Amino acid sequence: MRDKLLYLLAAVAAVLLTWNIYKIFMVLPAEANVAAYKIVYFHVPAAITAFCGFFVALGASALFLATGNLKYDAFAAGVTEVALAFATVNLVTGSIWGRFAWGIWWTWDARLTSMLTCWLMYAGYMMLRRAIEEPTQRARLSAVLSIFGCVNVAFVYKSIEWYRTQHPSPVLSIRNGGGMGPGMEAPIYWNWLALACLATVLIMIRMRQEQVSREIDSLRREAHAF
């Protein structure tokens, strides 16, 4: 059942992504000087997926602390890892765009800095997980770290609005009116849907890996007991 769902989601993600790439590159008008603007259709959805992931990880971590079920820990670990990957996509695509639009790979604008800060925090989370071998202790400590991290995301993110900023103002109409032409904004949402499907598939694969590694661990422990 779970396998079928996995394949179905993967198929949906593949179809959506193909369709979106066709629309973004073939249908949408290419601006003469900065064709690089199209990277925004991956840049913004990747950021949304990453932040959604961090918040879902918060929920999963809280659920683990409430129930003590290691399934939620595996879920939190998978979600954070995939969200971190999407945050990387966001940083890299942003950097490439910045090179074309601003002529520099990186600038210490608040929004870039806060994304990098979040990336560093969750990279620390992954390193903490690596450093602890005992599964229950690992789950407990990383759940606390995830909750602290998510609260700090709010602090870091709020600072955007208080620090001078060079980043283009939000382009989506759900925030302050938006600055994109008609028909230009919808592909962002469609591509977000595609990336969200992809993220879910990756998380499910990651969770299965965690489960298998736990089973191997317990088998190994049984073997050692003899």
Next chain:
Amino acid sequence: MLLRQALTIAAKDLRSELRTKEALNASLAFSIVILVLFSFAFDPGSETIMEFSGGLLWLVYSFAGALVLNRSFAREKDNDCLDALIASPAPPGALFLGKALANCALLLAVELVSLAAFALFYDVRIGAHQFWLILMVTALATWAMTVIGTMFSALTVNLRLRELMLPILVYPFMIPALMAAMLLTTDLMAGMSIWGNDSIWVRVLVAFDFVFTALAVVFIDVVLVG
């Protein structure tokens, strides 16, 4: 009741630290060394030093702070003192608050000495009014540093790679507080008021202190006891 227990633990920590002066001496010596190194990084006689004095000071404070915070829970590992503390009638929240208070007092002492050394080495004149405001900002941000640092010191106390993990986890989490402290200190050093545009950063510091103190007191139980 909680506060009295916390104060007892803080007094114990301060007493044992003042007897050995392990962390205090190391951290003081280290901050003076960094202050000397700064004189090679830029022209020590120039006027521009005032423009980034806050940043320099807080770099010194945060590096020196890591030395104090690293020892906070690690010191209790010998002779299983940590287990005895957890088994004592004092709740983990009081244990955390006590340790945080002791760390905060130690760090403030180190910071005051470094501030004096900084003013002496780089010919910085600070008015009495500005000095009290700098002290207020320093106290607020130091509490933010100690809350995060003490919590993560507890989180990493049983890890093999404790000394490596703590800085990786602590610095990204401190960024909102450090950023606010750097901005405020620089402005105060330049003789500007912090109650105009800058008051938002004072509020960031206060909010950071409240939110993370509350979170730490709630979650320290999970970290130490499980």
